[in-house]
Amino acid sequence: MNIKDTIPSGGCHIVILGAGASIAATLRDPEIHGLQLPSMNNLPDVIGLHGCLNHFPAELIQDNFEATYSNIAEHDPDNPYLKIMNGLIYSYFASMELPLKPTIYDYLVMSLRDKDIIATFNWDPFLYHAWWRNALHGSSPQLLFLHGNVAVGYNKEHNMMGRAGMFTKDSNIYFEPTKLLYPVKHKDYSSDPYIRKAWDMLQDRLDKSTCNTHNVTIFGYSAPVSDIEAIGLMKKAWGRVEDRNLEQFEIIDVRSEDEVTYSWRDFIHTHHYDYRTSFFESSLALYPRRTDEAFFCHYLPFTPEEAFVESNPVPQDFQTFDEMWEWYQPLIDKESQQ
Numbered sequence: 001m002n003i004k005d006t007i008p009s010g011g012c013h014i015v016i017l018g019a020g021a022s023i024a025a026t027l028r029d030p031e032i033h034g035l036q037l038p039s040m041n042n043l044p045d046v047i048g049l050h051g052c053l054n055h056f057p058a059e060l061i062q063d064n065f066e067a068t069y070s071n072i073a074e075h076d077p078d079n080p081y082l083k084i085m086n087g088l089i090y091s092y093f094a095s096m097e098l099p100l101k102p103t104i105y106d107y108l109v110m111s112l113r114d115k116d117i118i119a120t121f122n123w124d125p126f127l128y129h130a131w132w133r134n135a136l137h138g139s140s141p142q143l144l145f146l147h148g149n150v151a152v153g154y155n156k157e158h159n160m161m162g163r164a165g166m167f168t169k170d171s172n173i174y175f176e177p178t179k180l181l182y183p184v185k186h187k188d189y190s191s192d193p194y195i196r197k198a199w200d201m202l203q204d205r206l207d208k209s210t211c212n213t214h215n216v217t218i219f220g221y222s223a224p225v226s227d228i229e230a231i232g233l234m235k236k237a238w239g240r241v242e243d244r245n246l247e248q249f250e251i252i253d254v255r256s257e258d259e260v261t262y263s264w265r266d267f268i269h270t271h272h273y274d275y276r277t278s279f280f281e282s283s284l285a286l287y288p289r290r291t292d293e294a295f296f297c298h299y300l301p302f303t304p305e306e307a308f309v310e311s312n313p314v315p316q317d318f319q320t321f322d323e324m325w326e327w328y329q330p331l332i333d334k335e336s337q338q
Contacts, residue, residue: 006309008335010292011212012205013112015141015284017120017127020220020253024279025104025126032097037124040066040183040224047092052081066183066224073184090180093123094150098130102318104279105130108219110328111288111314113335114139119202121221121230123180125151132163137325138289138332144198146230147187148178154194161194187229199233206237208244214295216267217250217284223263234267241269248295249273252282286311289331 019039026037038046043065044053053061053068056079060071072082098105109130112118118141120127128151131143143161145152153164153175162168162175179192190196205211223231238244249268253260257275261268276282287294290312297309312331318324 006293013116013215015217018221029103070185111284112141116141119144147181203237219252
């Protein structure tokens with residue numbers, strides 16, 4: 001049986017993105033202006049922050065910008081050069097654009113449905129831009145920006161998300177740019193209303209008692225020690241790993257399997273995980289829009305035939321959006337028949 005012939009159903013698939021996802025996307029399809037996607041190890045070099053960093057004591061500067069920023073914020077939180085660095089970081093990420101062809105982010109958005117969630121720690125606009133340009137082609141996943149995002153605005157009064165700095169068509173609702181939650185050791189996830197809402201929704205979807213989630217994919221997020229509060233919030237919602245014996249944890253990462261499974265050891269029940277080094281090896285690309293159905297066929301089959309379900313890998317060489325949308329359309333049409 002081919003997975004594309006199954007009746008669409010199933011529970012939520014949660015995808016959590018870190019910097020590695022955007023780095024993978026830009027390595028495959030470079031940013032349209034040639035801008036480099038920085039990591040926390042090279043962010044000062046890429047964005048040009050050394051002029052500001054030179055104004056702080058040398059002992060505060062670390063190889064990792066996350067650690068450096070935390071040291072500076074604790075040492076001198078009102079220093080004007082912190083504000084300058086924040087502005088430079090925001091401007092750099094806000095100027096980034098996806099190329100005008102299908103990218104990994106477009107594949108990702110098209111491979112999920114409106115029952116699913118993509119939660120990202122990234123500041124770059126790639127996920128939102130991909131969601132926006134594919135939104136009219138099938139039901140799209142919900143997006144959560146856990147550290148804020150340069151592309152996303154929020155209207156507190158109407159509890160609505162939209163494009164940062166823009167009004168609705170009737171010009172009545174303005175979307176205030178979201179605050180970027182900068183890398184400090186003790187992040188405050190409750191003070192900003194949009195970020196608090198994003199975390200509340202992610203925790204609800206991770207909670208076994210409130211949501212039917214069978215699949216979690218971690219794409220390029222290393223669970224750094226400095227994100228201890230973020231990991232703590234997710235772990236609290238996930239609960240005891242001993243109780244998650246019916247869920248499958250998938251990790252897409254270029255680090256070694258031993259390293260990534262150790263990072264996520266509090267979320268993985270025994271052998272219930274898949275380790276991939278490429279998006280196109282993942283369940284999202286092998287069973288697009290049917291990941292939960294594939295989970296049940298592989299791990300909880302109702303009949304012997306279902307245990308041998310065939311994959312439906314998405315082609316990796318689309319050159320135009322029309323090509324990509326045409327390939328996904330039969331899957332979308334079948335969803336409307338459920």
